[in-house]
Amino acid sequence: MRSVTDLPRERARELLAAMLRIRRFEEKCIELYSAGKIRGFLHLYIGQEAIAVGVMRALRARDAIVATYREHGHALARGLSMEALLAEMFGKLEGCCHGRGGSMHVFDARTRFYGGNAIVGGGLPLAVGLALASTLAGQNDVTACFFGEGAVAEGEFHESLNLAALWRLPVLFLCENNLYAMGTALARSESQVELNVKAASYNIPAAKVDGMDVLAVEAAAVQAVAAIRAGSGPQFLELSTYRFRAHSMFDAELYRDKAEVERWKQHGPIVTFSAGLRAAGLLDDAELAIIEETVEREIAAAVAFAEAGTLEPVSDLARDVYTREAAAP
Amino acid sequence: MSTAASSRRISYREAMRMALREALQRNPRAFLMGEDVGRYGGCYAVSKGLLQEFGEERVRDTPLSESAFVGAAIGAALGGFRPIVEVMTVNFSLLCLDQIVNTAATLRHMSGGQFSVPVVIRMATGAGRQLAAQHSHSLENWYAHVPGLRVVAPATLDDARWMLGAALADPDPVLIFEHVLLYNVEGELDASITGVDIDRAAVRRVGSDVTLITYGGSLGKTLAAAAELAARGIAAEVIDLRTLRPLDIGTVLASVRKTHRAVIVDEGWRSGSLAAEVAARIAEDAFFDLDAPLARVCSAEVPVPYAKHLEEAVLPQVPEIVAAARRAVGR
Numbered sequence: 001m002r003s004v005t006d007l008p009r010e011r012a013r014e015l016l017a018a019m020l021r022i023r024r025f026e027e028k029c030i031e032l033y034s035a036g037k038i039r040g041f042l043h044l045y046i047g048q049e050a051i052a053v054g055v056m057r058a059l060r061a062r063d064a065i066v067a068t069y070r071e072h073g074h075a076l077a078r079g080l081s082m083e084a085l086l087a088e089m090f091g092k093l094e095g096c097c098h099g100r101g102g103s104m105h106v107f108d109a110r111t112r113f114y115g116g117n118a119i120v121g122g123g124l125p126l127a128v129g130l131a132l133a134s135t136l137a138g139q140n141d142v143t144a145c146f147f148g149e150g151a152v153a154e155g156e157f158h159e160s161l162n163l164a165a166l167w168r169l170p171v172l173f174l175c176e177n178n179l180y181a182m183g184t185a186l187a188r189s190e191s192q193v194e195l196n197v198k199a200a201s202y203n204i205p206a207a208k209v210d211g212m213d214v215l216a217v218e219a220a221a222v223q224a225v226a227a228i229r230a231g232s233g234p235q236f237l238e239l240s241t242y243r244f245r246a247h248s249m250f251d252a253e254l255y256r257d258k259a260e261v262e263r264w265k266q267h268g269p270i271v272t273f274s275a276g277l278r279a280a281g282l283l284d285d286a287e288l289a290i291i292e293e294t295v296e297r298e299i300a301a302a303v304a305f306a307e308a309g310t311l312e313p314v315s316d317l318a319r320d321v322y323t324r325e326a327a328a329p
Numbered sequence: 330m331s332t333a334a335s336s337r338r339i340s341y342r343e344a345m346r347m348a349l350r351e352a353l354q355r356n357p358r359a360f361l362m363g364e365d366v367g368r369y370g371g372c373y374a375v376s377k378g379l380l381q382e383f384g385e386e387r388v389r390d391t392p393l394s395e396s397a398f399v400g401a402a403i404g405a406a407l408g409g410f411r412p413i414v415e416v417m418t419v420n421f422s423l424l425c426l427d428q429i430v431n432t433a434a435t436l437r438h439m440s441g442g443q444f445s446v447p448v449v450i451r452m453a454t455g456a457g458r459q460l461a462a463q464h465s466h467s468l469e470n471w472y473a474h475v476p477g478l479r480v481v482a483p484a485t486l487d488d489a490r491w492m493l494g495a496a497l498a499d500p501d502p503v504l505i506f507e508h509v510l511l512y513n514v515e516g517e518l519d520a521s522i523t524g525v526d527i528d529r530a531a532v533r534r535v536g537s538d539v540t541l542i543t544y545g546g547s548l549g550k551t552l553a554a555a556a557e558l559a560a561r562g563i564a565a566e567v568i569d570l571r572t573l574r575p576l577d578i579g580t581v582l583a584s585v586r587k588t589h590r591a592v593i594v595d596e597g598w599r600s601g602s603l604a605a606e607v608a609a610r611i612a613e614d615a616f617f618d619l620d621a622p623l624a625r626v627c628s629a630e631v632p633v634p635y636a637k638h639l640e641e642a643v644l645p646q647v648p649e650i651v652a653a654a655r656r657a658v659g660r
Contacts, residue, residue, distance in 0.1 A: 064408070098442075126432060129401035326528040
């Protein structure tokens with residue numbers, strides 16, 4: 001495992017900046033939600049940023065991503081424009097999906113970002129198919145499939161892992177175990193709480209990784225992706241993490257202790273990584289301030305972009321239900 | 330001009346197989362997958378022999394995981410391929426309803442036009458083989474309810490032969506419903522047909538007294554009813570809807586404006602049926618052209634039972650269609 005002290009200064013700051021960018025963006029989203037600019041369900045990634053940031057660094061532009069409804073972090077880490085993402089959440093035409101998807105359904109063809117899927121487990125079969133396509137095309141692309149531990153209880157999880165393993169497809173399954181499926185604790189819904197064991201039972205190489213440690217995530221993802229490109233078939237990472245905020249904006253958090261949340265926050269991905277960098281002499285207040293300012297400027301520009309956005313004309317409502325209009329009789 | 334080949338009698342099953350073979354031959358990005366489509370030859374033997382001809386990569390047996398393999402087909406379509414998926418029966422397709430309704434149907438619209446899903450999903454539907462209540466239902470209307478899907482029901486040999494090609498050429502998800510009683514129906518292909526659309530309804534018999542509207546497995550019964558009606562001096566026009574979504578209601582309305590009477594024959598249950606939709610459209614758009622109340626002949630509202638006499642009692646039958654048409658024309 002790499003330690004912070006081995007890190008080149010530039011990369012250390014890139015990783016920190018990438019995580020802070022997601023954190024600050026979502027903190028702004030909370031404000032914008034309270035102000036009524038963002039509506040619908042809003043699921044925040046705060047606390048889990050190390051996973052998206054670490055994994056995306058292991059991928060190439062041609063690889064495909066399938067994520068969940070808690071996907072702002074994945075979208076940003078993958079390189080979607082923050083402006084298009086926020087405009088989407090504002091329901092504006094300039095959003096990545098013209099305001100049709102909102103927070104939970106973010107798509108971007110340019111970065112091969114196939115959602116945003118608000119059906120728990122629904123993205124797994126899709127990832128298997130994307131991987132099948134790249135195999136059939138003779139390409140060496142990986143499909144990275146993110147999902148929460150709640151998806152493990154769904155039949156689609158088991159069907160998809162089996163099929164990917166059976167056909168040796170290049171899928172990187174990334175289970176972000178934040179311990180709660182909405183309000184249901186893992187131990188209250190699973191007979192086997194070691195989720196990597198379930199994956200291993202399908203003959204998929206599986207590892208458990210500290211999802212709060214961006215370097216550990218990156219290293220594990222690099223290794224898994226290399227194995228997949230070398231023809232191993234699917235790989236599975238269980239990433240231990242914790243969601244610091246409520247499940248969505250409509251969650252009184254009756255199911256967990258405040259003390260538990262506070263304990264996890266002490267081990268948050270940003271606080272621990274930046275402390276490590278400081279201790280190693282790779283970060284000081286001035287450098288952190290520069291990162292924060294850069295992020296703040298980008299967010300301000302995204303807010304301005306989204307505010308200035310327009311609404312898709314209602315006359316275009318039925319556009320893209322079908323690619324082809326039926327011929328007239 | 331008639332050759333031994335062109336006049337050879339073939340079955341609906343063989344016509345479907347010809348379509349599959351042609352798709353696999355012509356389109357290197359097309360492949361077939363589903364439960365038992367390869368070694369077994371297909372639950373209804375439609376894909377028999379294709380594994381030997383095209384190999385395991387293009388004729389893929391899947392585990393009994395409807396949601397995973399239908400979802401994987403959707404993913405492969407997103408990835409640039411043209412998967413043809415066989416689901417054994419519409420009853421089993423309920424296990425992959427999530428992927429069809431929540432993913433395939435929504436993706437293009439919800440992504441702001443970024444992603445199309447050119448997947449073709451074939452499945453058997455309908456009753457008549459004494460398979461009882463978990464293999465016999467006609468649920469195609471559930472799919473016809475959903476914007477983003479195209480739903481087609483080949484009722485003739487020529488449609489069995491050519492609709493798949495049209496479905497495969499379509500950039501959006503297309504569901505093909507094959508009635509189980511049609512697979513053994515034999516006849517000759519029309520040598521002059523080299524392709525069909527999946528947009529328009531077809532007038533299968535011309536008449537002026539009453540319009541009988543149907544699709545899929547009920548077309549044969551409806552044509553038989555029209556023949557009986559003709560013997561009684563009633564000229565029934567028979568419309569085969571062919572595409573259940575989007576509906577070609579224009580062809581239906583044109584016929585009703587001519588005959589002023591309509592009977593809809595649908596193997597689905599009456600409540601919330603496709604027949605209900607067609608009736609509502611006629612009532613909305615051709616009410617003042619009607620000279621008689623709209624009528625429907627549908628399946629009895631019970632789970633389809635096993636015993637032959639009970640199964641027959643559930644399904645639309647020729648005498649009921651004849652009776653409904655006679656009531657409409659008043660003789």
